[in-house]
Amino acid sequence: MTDRQKRFAGRLVALGRCHVLSLATLVTALRGLAALGALMLLPVGLGLLLMPSTARMLRRGSDLERDRTARWTGTVIDDPEPLPTAPTANGRAVAVLGSTAFWRDLAWAGLGPWSAGLLVAVPPTLAGFGAFGALVQPFLWPHLGPDNWYAFVPVDSTGTALAAAALGVAFFALALWLSVPVLVRYGTWTGRLLGDPYAARLERRIGQLTDSRADALDTQAAELRRIERDLHDGAQARLVALGLTIDRAERLVDSDPEAARLLLGDVRAGSQRALQELRDLVHGILPPVLADxxxxxxxxxxxxxxxxxxxxxxxxxxxxxxxxxxxxxxxxxxxxxxxxxxxxxxxxxxxxxxxxxxxxxxxxxxxxxxxxxxxxxxxxxxxxxxxxxxxxxxxxxxxxxxxxxxxxxxxxxxxxxxxxxxxxx
CATH class of the missing domain: 3.30.565.10 (Histidine kinase-like ATPase, C-terminal domain)
Structure with missing residues (x-):
């Protein structure tokens, strides 16, 4: 498949996704109406009973929308805070009404269909209108009556039918061209409706940085303790032993040169082992091949x-x-x-x-x-x-x-x- 064919296939997929999203916004609008109905019933008490289930319904829809928006538009929307719970029905309703995440879900259900939903409906509408002009007008124009117009073209002859077909192809091409940027804009707008406000994102980010800083300090302290322990138990112990061996060799140099020579040989072997331990320790801190x-x-x-x-x-x-x-x-x-x-x-x-x-x-x-x-x-x-x-x-x-x-x-x-x-x- 050539690059041009891949781009065409990608735009066809984007057009299909726009169509699915435009239909999904109708379900979103129904969810929003149900939530508004529960809010209107609050004064008579029935809304308190309906509010927890309504909030869960909205949350299921918004979770589905987050997943679909991430997969289809590339806009990743952070998961919201869980819905609050309480032991009684009235307590759950009051907790839901005090949750900012519930009001964001409600704003998405109320505003999304009239903003992002209408936007994402443009490409499939143009595609359907273009298909009608390209596939219906050239063949059925004699049966569509004397006042048959396609856009601004009065279709009353074979020539005008062909002009309508060409215009339909242009509408369909425009729909394909618009599908990708419309999807991106849809993701951006949905992210603004469902995503956390800036203050909440900043607060969560501060918490993450605080936790990671504490973990980094703990890891650094543990690493320093490990290095100190390795030096104390390894190279330092060997160097102390080497010093004692050298002292013994010095005392034997005059009285027993052969024994002193053997001790110095042990010193040489011990120094090589200490050097190797120091190299291994340095390698554990920063491997030379990594630095070089x-x-x-x-x-x-x-x-x-x-x-x-x-x-x-x-x-x-x-x-x-x-x-x-x-x-x-x-x-x-x-x-x-x-x-x-x-x-x-x-x-x-x-x-x-x-x-x-x-x-x-x-x-x-x-x-x-x-x-x-x-x-x-x-x-x-x-x-x-x-x-x-x-x-x-x-x-x-x-x-x-x-x-x-x-x-x-x-x-x-x-x-x-x-x-x-x-x-x-």
């Missing part, structure tokens, strides 16, 4: 060390900020370790892509599936690490597999340097 060659080659080094068959497919046009590279590297390392320990699979595919200012990495294994981030600390730790950078982790792991973990991190390229696109370990 970037994220793709660092992930390939992980693939080479893994006992699974790991394929790395990386297409990153430049270096990313060091903090983002570090977060992505350690998150992928944890996901790869989890796949090796728990999945029971044999192969893993790691894919790295950057779209605009978003780094996306997917780790897919062919294991048994059934992974649950709530049952272990590994995936929860990955989510906390990513949250510090406003990143996310999505996990799809049905029983029987495969398991796909997708992490996304906001980023900005910092260098035009590139690396090879893929490698297999």
């Amino acid at each position: 060659r970037g994220l793709p080659d660092a992930v390939r080094s992980l693939a080479l060390d893994a006992f699974l068959d790991v394929e790395v497919d990386a297409e990153l046009p430049g270096r990313l900020p060091a903090a983002v590279e570090g977060a992505a590297y350690f998150a992928i390392a944890e996901l790869l370790a989890n796949a090796g320990k728990h999945s029971g699979g044999r192969t893993v595919l790691i894919r790295l892509r950057r779209t605009g200012d978003l780094l996306r990495a997917t780790v897919t294994d062919d294991g048994r599936g059934g992974a649950d981030p709530d049952r272990g600390s590994g995936l929860a730790g990955v989510r906390r690490r990513l949250a510090a950078f406003d990143g996310t982790l999505a996990l799809v792991s049905p029983p029987g597999g495969p398991t796909t973990a997708t992490l996304e991190l906001p980023c900005a390229s910092s260098s035009p340097k590139t690396s090879s696109s893929s490698a297999t370990a």
Whole structure:
């Protein structure tokens, strides 16, 4: 299929979606009328009984609209706060009336059909009118009476019928051309009606940043404690032992040179082990390959060390900020370790892509599936690490597999340097 055919097919799909949405707004209008009826019955008491079920009806419709708007227009609308509950019917009605989410649902049901609904009805109306002109007028114009007009064309002869057909084709083409921008505008307007107001979004964002900052500080403190413990129990202990061994060698240099020489050999071996421990510790803080060659080659080094068959497919046009590279590297390392320990699979595919200012990495294994981030600390730790950078982790792991973990991190390229696109370990 050529690009032109793909664009034509996409516009046909958009036109069909406009038609479905225009019909769906009729159901929305009925929901709005039912809610208004319940509000009008409040003074006589019946509205208090109807209000909770009316709110649930509106919520089901708005949830469906959010999902459909995200899939068809690309406008993602945040989920609202849950409807309030209370032990009594009157208490539930009062709680619903005090909920801002209910009033947003009602505003969508009352205003949406008369704004976004009428807008989205334009392309299918033009398409229907155009089809009538192109498919009906050329063949049935003698039977449509003497006052047969199509738009501004009086259809009373074969020539004017052909002119009406050409005009109908133009109307249909206009409908196709308008369908995509109308869908986008529909999504924007629906998002304004159903989305949270700016103050609520700002408050939620502040809460998310506060939580991620606390998690980042906890993670940093735990990392510092780990480094301190590794230094104290590893390299520091070895260096203290080396000092004691050197003291013994100094005392034996004159009386027993051979024994002193053996002790110095132990010192040399101990210093090499201490140096290796320091290198391993530094590698755990910031791997040299990550600092020198970037994220793709660092992930390939992980693939080479893994006992699974790991394929790395990386297409990153430049270096990313060091903090983002570090977060992505350690998150992928944890996901790869989890796949090796728990999945029971044999192969893993790691894919790295950057779209605009978003780094996306997917780790897919062919294991048994059934992974649950709530049952272990590994995936929860990955989510906390990513949250510090406003990143996310999505996990799809049905029983029987495969398991796909997708992490996304906001980023900005910092260098035009590139690396090879893929490698297999």
